[in-house]
Amino acid sequence: MDAAMDDAPILFFDSGVGGLSVVAPTRVLLPRAPIVYAADSAGFPYGIKSEAEIAARVPALLGRLVERYRPRLVVIACNTASTIALPVVRAALDVPVVGTVPAIKPAAALSRSRVIGVLGTEATVRQAYVDDLAARFAGDCTVLRHGSAELVRLAEAKLAGATTDPARYRAVLGGLFDQPEGARIDVIVNACTHFPLVAAELAAAAPAGVHFVDGGPGIARRIAFLTEGQGWPAGESVHRAVFTRLGDAERALAPALADYGIGTIEGL
Structure with a gap:
């Protein structure tokens, strides 16, 4: 990857903050990797939605997120979204996609x-x-x-x-x-x-x-394998969280996000 691509982040996607349990072991293995954590707060929770709703919503959202943040790899850090929408997402995106499956x-x-x-x-x-x-x-x-x-x-x-x-x-x-x-x-x-x-x-x-x-540690190992040999930023990486609905409830998560090294919060 060229110098510009060294700054390309890993994009983690979930309906809420659950995917932080995958971010944590990933940061242990790849401490210099920039991270974009995307939470579909407007669609939360996924677990009570129909398969058709999730299969339509997730690929569309990930398409927008990939266009905005240009990640080197996408992680669907959500079991529900992975078990329903992973094949469609992989067919739609031109970046590697890692899913989450029950351990x-x-x-x-x-x-x-x-x-x-x-x-x-x-x-x-x-x-x-x-x-x-x-x-x-x-x-x-x-x-x-x-x-x-x-x-x-x-x-x-x-x-x-x-x-x-x-x-x-x-x-x-x-x-x-x-x-x-x-x-x-x-x-x-x-x-x-x-x-x-x-x-x-x-x-x-x-x-x-x-x-x-x-499955968090296993997913982190898979991410490390897929990005092996790639360049990372020379300095301290910037980590950000993006919400599909950014209100008081999402802003209240700022201290918890900071515990995972995520200091910037924005809306999609």
Whole structure:
């Protein structure tokens, strides 16, 4: 890449702030990479939308974002958007696109009871893509699923500085543990990028010995592989967040974004 391309950012896209759980491990591996974090706040949350809405909305938005920011790589840091719109986005854009998929393979490798929980949004857990992952990588496991819009709201509230009630996390996890064979779950897949943001709260609400896994570190390794050998800015990189609706709620996220090195906030 020439000197001008050294400044080309990595674009992370999510409906809200969940994709920060992918930004964090990426910054560890690529500390000089400039980042644009795009949140579709006007369309949030994705998990309760129809497949048709997401399949139409995500490629159109990413087209606008790519035109504005000219990234070297796009990361759809959202399980719901990835499981529904990833093929269409890849066909529409002329830059590499990395998606996010539920970490069922590492969960199966870790499980001893052979009962795994998949915790995601309603839209993600009902996808045939999840059926395929379970069949390919966890064929000898019982894979239980639960979709929770509540947990997405809790993660957003936490990052906005609100105090959240531990009972709400216990209620969400009850959607898994109260199913037949749910008491045997020993590994839970956080199949929404929002959920690692409340990892401590989930761990405190879960029975002892239950492990949580997510795809963030694996996605970061994939990004590092795809950008290997490329140039980065010589000085300190500028990281920015862009929202499709920029109001008081989005501005309230500024301290949390700053914790991830993102100091500039703007609207699309």
